[in-house]
Amino acid sequence: MTASIQPLRAEYAKAPSIDRLLALVGQDLEAVNQIIIERMQSPVAMIPELAGHLIASGGKRLRPMLLLASAKLLGYEGTRHHKLAASVEFIHTATLLHDDVVDGSNLRRGRKTANIIWGNQPSVLVGDFLFGRSFELMVEDGSLRVLRILSQVAAIMAQGEVDQLTTARDVETTEERYLDVITAKTAVLFAASCQVAAAIMEKDEATESALEAYGRYLGIAFQLVDDALDYASDSDVMGKAVGDDFREGKVTLPTILAYQRGSEEEREFWRRTIGRLKQEPEDLTRAIATMNRHGAIRDTLARARQYGDMAKEALAALPDGEAKDCLIETVDFAIARAF
Amino acid sequence: MTASIQPLRAEYAKAPSIDRLLALVGQDLEAVNQIIIERMQSPVAMIPELAGHLIASGGKRLRPMLLLASAKLLGYEGTRHHKLAASVEFIHTATLLHDDVVDGSNLRRGRKTANIIWGNQPSVLVGDFLFGRSFELMVEDGSLRVLRILSQVAAIMAQGEVDQLTTARDVETTEERYLDVITAKTAVLFAASCQVAAAIMEKDEATESALEAYGRYLGIAFQLVDDALDYASDSDVMGKAVGDDFREGKVTLPTILAYQRGSEEEREFWRRTIGRLKQEPEDLTRAIATMNRHGAIRDTLARARQYGDMAKEALAALPDGEAKDCLIETVDFAIARAF
Numbered sequence: 001m002t003a004s005i006q007p008l009r010a011e012y013a014k015a016p017s018i019d020r021l022l023a024l025v026g027q028d029l030e031a032v033n034q035i036i037i038e039r040m041q042s043p044v045a046m047i048p049e050l051a052g053h054l055i056a057s058g059g060k061r062l063r064p065m066l067l068l069a070s071a072k073l074l075g076y077e078g079t080r081h082h083k084l085a086a087s088v089e090f091i092h093t094a095t096l097l098h099d100d101v102v103d104g105s106n107l108r109r110g111r112k113t114a115n116i117i118w119g120n121q122p123s124v125l126v127g128d129f130l131f132g133r134s135f136e137l138m139v140e141d142g143s144l145r146v147l148r149i150l151s152q153v154a155a156i157m158a159q160g161e162v163d164q165l166t167t168a169r170d171v172e173t174t175e176e177r178y179l180d181v182i183t184a185k186t187a188v189l190f191a192a193s194c195q196v197a198a199a200i201m202e203k204d205e206a207t208e209s210a211l212e213a214y215g216r217y218l219g220i221a222f223q224l225v226d227d228a229l230d231y232a233s234d235s236d237v238m239g240k241a242v243g244d245d246f247r248e249g250k251v252t253l254p255t256i257l258a259y260q261r262g263s264e265e266e267r268e269f270w271r272r273t274i275g276r277l278k279q280e281p282e283d284l285t286r287a288i289a290t291m292n293r294h295g296a297i298r299d300t301l302a303r304a305r306q307y308g309d310m311a312k313e314a315l316a317a318l319p320d321g322e323a324k325d326c327l328i329e330t331v332d333f334a335i336a337r338a339f
Numbered sequence: 340m341t342a343s344i345q346p347l348r349a350e351y352a353k354a355p356s357i358d359r360l361l362a363l364v365g366q367d368l369e370a371v372n373q374i375i376i377e378r379m380q381s382p383v384a385m386i387p388e389l390a391g392h393l394i395a396s397g398g399k400r401l402r403p404m405l406l407l408a409s410a411k412l413l414g415y416e417g418t419r420h421h422k423l424a425a426s427v428e429f430i431h432t433a434t435l436l437h438d439d440v441v442d443g444s445n446l447r448r449g450r451k452t453a454n455i456i457w458g459n460q461p462s463v464l465v466g467d468f469l470f471g472r473s474f475e476l477m478v479e480d481g482s483l484r485v486l487r488i489l490s491q492v493a494a495i496m497a498q499g500e501v502d503q504l505t506t507a508r509d510v511e512t513t514e515e516r517y518l519d520v521i522t523a524k525t526a527v528l529f530a531a532s533c534q535v536a537a538a539i540m541e542k543d544e545a546t547e548s549a550l551e552a553y554g555r556y557l558g559i560a561f562q563l564v565d566d567a568l569d570y571a572s573d574s575d576v577m578g579k580a581v582g583d584d585f586r587e588g589k590v591t592l593p594t595i596l597a598y599q600r601g602s603e604e605e606r607e608f609w610r611r612t613i614g615r616l617k618q619e620p621e622d623l624t625r626a627i628a629t630m631n632r633h634g635a636i637r638d639t640l641a642r643a644r645q646y647g648d649m650a651k652e653a654l655a656a657l658p659d660g661e662a663k664d665c666l667i668e669t670v671d672f673a674i675a676r677a678f
Contacts, residue, residue, distance in 0.1 A: 042498050042501075043498075044498050044501050044502045044505060045505075046501055046504070046505055047498065047501055094467075095467075098463050098464065098467060101440075101459065101460075101463055120440065120459065121440070121504055122501060122504055124437050124440055124463055125437065125497050125500045125501045125504070126497070126501060127467075128433075128434075128437060128466075128470070128493060128494075128496070128497035128500075129493075129494050129497035129498055129501065131467070131470055131493060131494075131497075132490075132491070132492070132493030132494025132495070132496075132497055133494050135474055135490045135493060135494075136490050136491055136494060138490075139483070139486045139487060139490040142483055144478070144481055144483075147478045147486070148478060151471075151474045151475050151477075151478040152471070152475055153471070154467060154468075154470060154471030154474060155467075155468050155470075155471025155472050155474075155475060156471070157467070157471070158464050158465070158467035158468035158470075158471055159381050159382075159383050159386065159468055161464045161467075162381075162383050162385055162386055162461060162464045162465060162468065163383045165385070165460055165461055165464070166383060166384075166385055
């Protein structure tokens with residue numbers, strides 16, 4: 001019996017990681033990093049300083065890696081995807097800079113945010129600069145099919161962020177509305193990153209759709225885990241403080257579920273703390289305890305696993321091999337961050 | 340003798356305007372406005388509310404009109420330029436939204452700025468949304484030649500704005516550096532708006548260059564007049580407060596000239612008020628008096644006229660007619676705002 005248990009235990013011991021993905025696309029990623037460094041340069045010194053602070057601060061380059069691995073899965077052997085992967089990372093970096101202004105965050109990836117060091121003004125403008133550079137990179141690729149996919153992303157993401165502001169402090173926000181928000185603000189860029197690989201290769205619509213769906217579901221799972229971790233992790237692991245969403249009155253799935261499942265007294269607690277943002281020092285602890293009592297964090301993670309499964313299923317019709325295995329393990333990695 | 344004076348006086352009485360330009364492109368402009376209204380819509384209500392506040396607030400649509408008139412000058416008879424003119428206006432509106440966050444302005448076109456009404460957060464995000472929509476509109480046009488011109492603009496403008504932040508409070512800023520800043524932050528979008536008309540029609544490089552130069556010189560003249568008016572107009576006329584640049588420590592040509600030409604005592608005044616931003620209530624009046632003593636505002640306007648003349652000259656080789664006359668009168672209008 002021991003023999004059959006052993007592999008199971010070994011599997012548990014070895015947490016899912018993106019090491020294999022990194023090995024798969026490592027060489028391409030170096031080329032992408034080279035383009036990123038080149039294209040964030042400017043004669044105005046503050047631009048590479050500020051952009052470099054965020055870009056060099058240990059981001060995983062997850063979106064570029066998804067693009068590169070998707071291209072590998074389809075057997076792509078050119079180099080066009082390098083610029084496009086840099087473009088995708090620039091969009092991501094620009095939105096981070098603008099988010100940090102928006103949220104007044106102090107920490108990102110364990111470091112002070114750019115807006116704290118340089119101020120809001122340069123953060124907004126360097127974000128704009130990176131948006132501009134991302135667009136230049138897409139246009140240099142020259143494929144209208146690629147441009148049609150990527151050119152929509154910036155507006156959709158911004159729309160999602162504004163929608164998130166609109167739902168902030170509204171404890172009556174539905175799960176459906178929340179899913180719309182995280183799809184727009186997070187999952188659409190994951191989806192476009194994967195889909196673009198099919199567009200470069202002029203693949204059929206089914207292939208494009210499969211990669212788009214994979215990226216979208218992965219992105220949703222990723223954000224669900226992030227939103228759960230905001231009530232469950234400590235800042236050493238996440239590189240950001242626990243309870244940020246709570247303090248800002250941001251309404252995410254853990255809050256939605258806890259509110260829906262709560263007693264009238266608990267609902268009044270959510271209305272005060274999230275709705276009217278009247279918070280006492282011990283409220284975060286009470287919020288987390290209340291969530292746990294109703295399984296709100298657990299079920300947020302269960303939803304993440306569901307979307308993770310859907311992401312994997314979306315790959316079913318695509319060619320098997322190392323690239324597909326890596327994309328599947330990336331889903332496990334995204335979810336395992338919570339455990 | 341009276342007979343020969345009469346027309347001169349009549350000419351003075353009739354200030355240069357953009358009425359003729361408006362008549363020339365009015366029908367096209369309605370189509371552009373239609374696209375602007377359509378494309379600023381979103382299921383997230385705050386987006387059209389906030390964008391509409393600025394877009395409906397009596398902006399002149401100068402950049403779209405330049406694009407439309409340039410197309411007319413070249414004999415264009417299609418409708419592709421409508422989307423591109425809307426795209427250009429969206430870029431302009433996005434940068435205004437982001438500028439107002441950056442500058443902490445309270446007034447724009449005589450109304451409260453969006454960041455005062457809705458807060459910085461939505462202003463940044465709706466700006467991003469409009470950038471995104473402007474990209475979409477360009478990509479829908481589908482011409483790579485057009486895309487190459489317009490895709491560079493966002494990064495260059497942002498770079499100019501960051502450079503402006505870098506030169507802020509630096510009274511030693513040179514006129515050359517200042518020209519780089521205003522070219523990037525203002526003139527490049529004017530230039531691209533005009534140049535695009537030639538690109539739509541696949542005209543030769545000389546035609547593209549002529550329209551690019553016209554737009555660029557006009558944009559520089561326009562910004563020089565703006566910067567002079569910031570020390571010379573009253574807020575009823577400009578729809579913005581006098582002395583904004585002074586209070587923010589923004590270094591523009593009037594300051595540069597007054598500093599260069601000033602006595603050591605005057606230079607110390609500029610170092611204190613602009614350099615260290617230590618200002619007393621009567622300092623703005625003293626600043627304007629000092630500028631006038633050295634002809635700093637007068638010479639800023641003289642530079643504007645020089646660039647205006649260069650803009651007109653750039654049109655020399657292009658076809659004569661109503662459109663060209665309108666573009667020439669637009670230069671006079673841009674400069675006449677100061678008188």
